Amino acid sequence: MTTPSARAQRRTATLLLAPFFILFAAVTLAPLVYAGWMSLFTTHTSGLGFGGTEEVFAGLDNYVRALADPAFRGGFLTIAAYVAIYIPVMIGGALVLALLLDSALTRARTFFQLALFLPHAVPGLIAALIWVYLYTPGLSPVIDFLGAGGLDIDFLSADNAVFSAANIAVWEWIGYNMVIFYAALKAVPTEALDAAKIDGAGQIRTALSIKVPMIRPAIALAVLFTVIGSVQLFTEPKVIYSASSSIGSSWTPNMFVQTAAFTHNDFGLAAAASLLIALFAALLSFLVTRFSRSRSKP
């Protein structure tokens, strides 16, 4: 039995939620369905090809082709190497910075908080320009400086690209995650910290045994988002690719998709590959959540 006020409440709720669901359907579900549809077709022409094109149903052929392509599979290996470098450095770094900010050691907290967050506020395009400049031999003062010290490094070579990409990403995201961790640290109850102090725990001991365990959910969340973000790795390698083609056009799965769609005009393959990436990201996020939940149980 619903009272009039309950019905009115539900109506209001529907009204307030509607914009979200409309947008969600328009910008997420619709493209997803469309990509799924497109992944089943391939563009066909005949003879010399000047007589026009037609869309031909290809079934799962595009998925098979994506999975069989060494370039596509290789992209996931790139991601694996990247994650192995990036996640420990970025999460560890953000955690250390947050703990330092939180400790009594630091004066001028707001200043540091802002300064560390600043790179994240820089638009991607500007960031790209900065890093292209710093990575390009002949332009970069960093390379000149290292070269003067007898150290010749090619940041853009195929071997170093994974470090260079991780470096850009760390620069962009460390401050962001630091702010999240810092906010979580602020929520640690003072009684717990006081108790630790009375028990004779020093700053480091308190940080490791009290603070870090208490903000574990925040860390788990950051790791989850970072892992998913890494699967979509695109901007940073694109910056490197624009300055030097040494890493190739299909270095990460998302670059593979872009190349397939816009360089090879193979939209079916691109759609199939992007859905496979989405599937992989979903699977990965499921595993990471599972893992971090079971770990955080007392």
Place this chain on the structure above:
Amino acid sequence: MFRRRLAALVCSVAAIGLLTAGCGDSDSGTPTAEKGTRKVTFWSFVKGSDEVAKAFNRTHPDINVTFEAVPSGQEYYSKLTNAVKAGTAPDAAVVEYPQLPEFATQGKLETLSDSLAPLVKEHFPQSVRQLVELGGQTWGVPRDAAPLMLYYRNDFFKSHKISVPKTWDAYRNMTAQVKKADPKARGGVLYTDNPGLLTALAWQAGSQWFGTEKDSWKVSLDDAPSRKVADYWGDLAREDLVTSVSSLDPFWTSVQQNRTVAYVCASWCAGAQQATVADQKGKWSVAPVPTWDGKPASAMYGGSSFVIPKGAKNSGAAEEFIKWITTDPAGMKAWVSSGTSSMFPADPKLVPVTKAAFPTDYFGGQDVYAVGSKSYAAVRPGWTWGPVMGTTNTAIVDQLPKVAQGKVKLFDVLTGAQQATVKDMERRGMKVAP
């Protein structure tokens, strides 16, 4: 927990959605009834395009051209592709010669066979006409040609008593002399990110990467002239006689820092060089591009044509506009009115127009256009670009950086590209002769 997971999923698919959105397939053209509104939208990344649109509007009160600046390179071709698919294509657009066949075979261009084909036949020499006439139809109108030349630092060559090479054998000696004279300097480049120059050198040597016979394509990136060129340049790169750098900033930086004192480039490099390395004014000269047997032979590195994309709303007016900007002296004058472009008109009769606009003091008063004209006349006819140039070029570019490191032979890069190209053409359903 569900909400969090959902959010994560949304994040991961939203990006993909963005990427694939607008990749739809609505090749439906607009009804011809709309023709006659006399409004032309015009997409171009070529220098001086805004001036061209303005000049045209001044002299043609019945047609109104709206110029829209677009990025150059791959980004532009993606944009144009998407616009055609979405039905928002411009009425006139620039397409470089290498990309033209791919656009035509993807069904993204209006054929000009019934309209501008006679104009193309009348105005342009065969070597450039072949780039826009494909499969018996005309797909674009050439704007500029890009004949090869040799650019060199006159002061450096003089002070070290190095003579300007006329053959590729002499060119190799020159690079060795340059390196000996100044261990930091090199007498040439092999670009690591751009197959265009390598392709032009293969073309110059007599290679024909693509050809058509009846209704099938012939693909031969690995023919004998290509092998000769690839072995030659691969050796130069491996022996560190030429630099291996990206064709963008790193290349121009090397010129600026006196590390590149000679290089092969097309006519347009004269303007680019003058604008980018202004402080080396008077130090540079141009010479004919070296050849294998000492007899004049040339090819093109770059160059652009104008097309009418499928779905253009006003192709009639667009035709008039394209005709004016490619073959009318007034149109050609508008392109070079800024005085900074050294573009070489594809219509040889218009060379005096562009020549008059380009200041020659940067090249010590040398007649750059005379060298260009000779080179243009010597461009080997018979060259055709392939229908999957995107695939061909990526296959080359992805391997090029490894050549200088000695990991891959340049000729193997070409054979790899040959396989990738044939495979992609067959996938699209084209006929490829064995």
